[in-house]
Amino acid sequence: MKMKKISRFSSFIHIQHMVFFEVSIGIIANLILLLFCVLIILLECRAKPADLxxxxxxxxxxxxxxxxxFIAMDIFGYQDLWDDITCTSVIYLxxxxRDLSVCTTCLLSVLQAITLSPRSSYLAQFKWKSLLQNPCYLLFLWVFNMIINGRMLISxxxxxxVTSNSVMLLTTSCSxxxxxxxxxxxFFSLMxxxxxxxxxxxxxxxxxxVNLLCKHKRQSQNLHSTSLSPRASAEQRATWTILLLxxxxIVMYTLDCVIGSIFSILWNNDPFHHxxxxxxxxxxxxxxxxVLISSERRMMRCLIFMWGKDSR
Incomplete structure (x- = not known):
């Protein structure tokens, strides 16, 4: 019995390290990508509709x-500073x-489909409009999701x-x-x-x-041409990147829903499973x-452009 407890404690320590390692890598990578996008938009260095x-x-x-x-610290035993305001802020954010991530990922996919669409298609008329209306779409997503998640602000x-059956645990310190x-x-219907x-x-x-890429591939094979224009190949690389994401x-969203449902039934308040x-x-x-940084060639080109501009 004692060996089992030691083994479980060791596994818990390892998974703590894994969580903080994953979060650290994610924060650094996202900050680098965010800084790059801000520089691209401000300097207008070959900006694309999807950059924003x-x-x-x-x-x-x-x-x-x-x-x-903050949620991880709560799970790992740092519960001294949690009150109603802290819980409301952390859970609501x-x-x-998380919901804005779903909506923005969808918007990114739709924008790439519009960018890839041929001139003869119906979507082609939205190519320039999407660049101008993109901030409006993002503002709408913020307002819409703030309303949907309003329940977290009030409950x-x-x-x-005192334990109560009517209270549902969200984290160790928040309900x-x-x-x-x-x-x-x-709220459930809206979500x-x-x-x-x-x-x-x-x-x-x-x-x-995927359909457009398959059509383009068949047309290239029919023309017996293996070379594509730089613009076409760049758009296709960006499209494959978006499709990979x-x-x-979808895989991670499905896993999150399935694992979350199973754990909520079998291990509702187990820190290891949290x-x-x-x-x-x-x-x-x-x-x-x-993935986006590894496939972004403009990052190096923009840095070279900035270096050449400063040297003058």
């Missing part, structure tokens, strides 16, 4: 991972950033000392108070509608991009900037 969305996604993931540090409290059935079903809508749009736009997002959920839940926010 990518920068927005990097900002959201940075905030999400920073917020996860966590839910808000999140520090976990009371969710019951609300009226009408508000409960209203379900949001996830179905945006993940559905993500799937449709990804399928559209969409696939990874850590596993943190690792899975933060996977996309950590991998996303690494």
């Amino acid at each position: 969305t990518i920068g927005h996604l990097a900002f959201i993931h940075t905030m999400l991972l920073l917020n996860m540090v 966590s839910r808000l950033m 999140t409290v520090a976990t009371p000392n 969710l108070l019951p609300i009226s059935s009408f508000l409960k079903y209203m 379900t509608f949001q996830h179905i809508l945006f993940i559905g749009l993500m799937a449709v736009s990804s399928g559209y991009m 969409m696939s990874f997002f 850590c596993v959920l943190l690792l899975v839940g933060n996977g996309y926010a950590t991998v996303n900037p690494l």
Whole structure:
């Protein structure tokens, strides 16, 4: 029995290190990507319509991972500073950033589908409009998600000392108070509608991009030409990057939902399993900037441009 406790404690320490390592890598990568997007937009150094969305996604993931540090500290036993205001702020920001991540990822997929669409298609008319209206879309996503997550503002409290069946634990120190059935079903319906809508749009736009890439490949084979124009090849590389991120997002989103449902039933308040959920839940926010940075050739070109401009 004692050996089992020692082994479990050792596993818990290892998973703590894994959580903080993942969060640290994710924060650094997202800050680098965010800084790059800000410089690209401010300097107008070969900016693209998706740059603002990518920068927005990097900002959201940075905030999400920073917020996860507080939740991880709560799980690991640092519960002294938690009160109602702290719980409300941390839980609300966590839910808000997670939902904004879903919506912004969907917007990035749709923008790439518009960029890749041929001139003869219906989507071609949105190519220049998307660049101008992108900030409006992002503002709408913020307002929409702030309303949907309003429940967290009115019902999140520090976990009371007296246990109650009506209180649902969110973390070790934070709980969710019951609300009226009408508000409960209203918020649940809005959240379900949001996830179905945006993940559905993500799937449709990804399928559209795959179809366009397959058509382009068949046309290239029919023309017996292996060389593509630099513009076409750059757009295709960006499209494959977005498709890779969409696939990874769907996998991690599904794992998060399945594992979260199983753990909430079998191990509702087990710190070890909360850590596993943190690792899975933060996977996309950590991998996303690494994939985008590794596929971004403009980063080096922009640095060379800035260096040449300063040397004059």
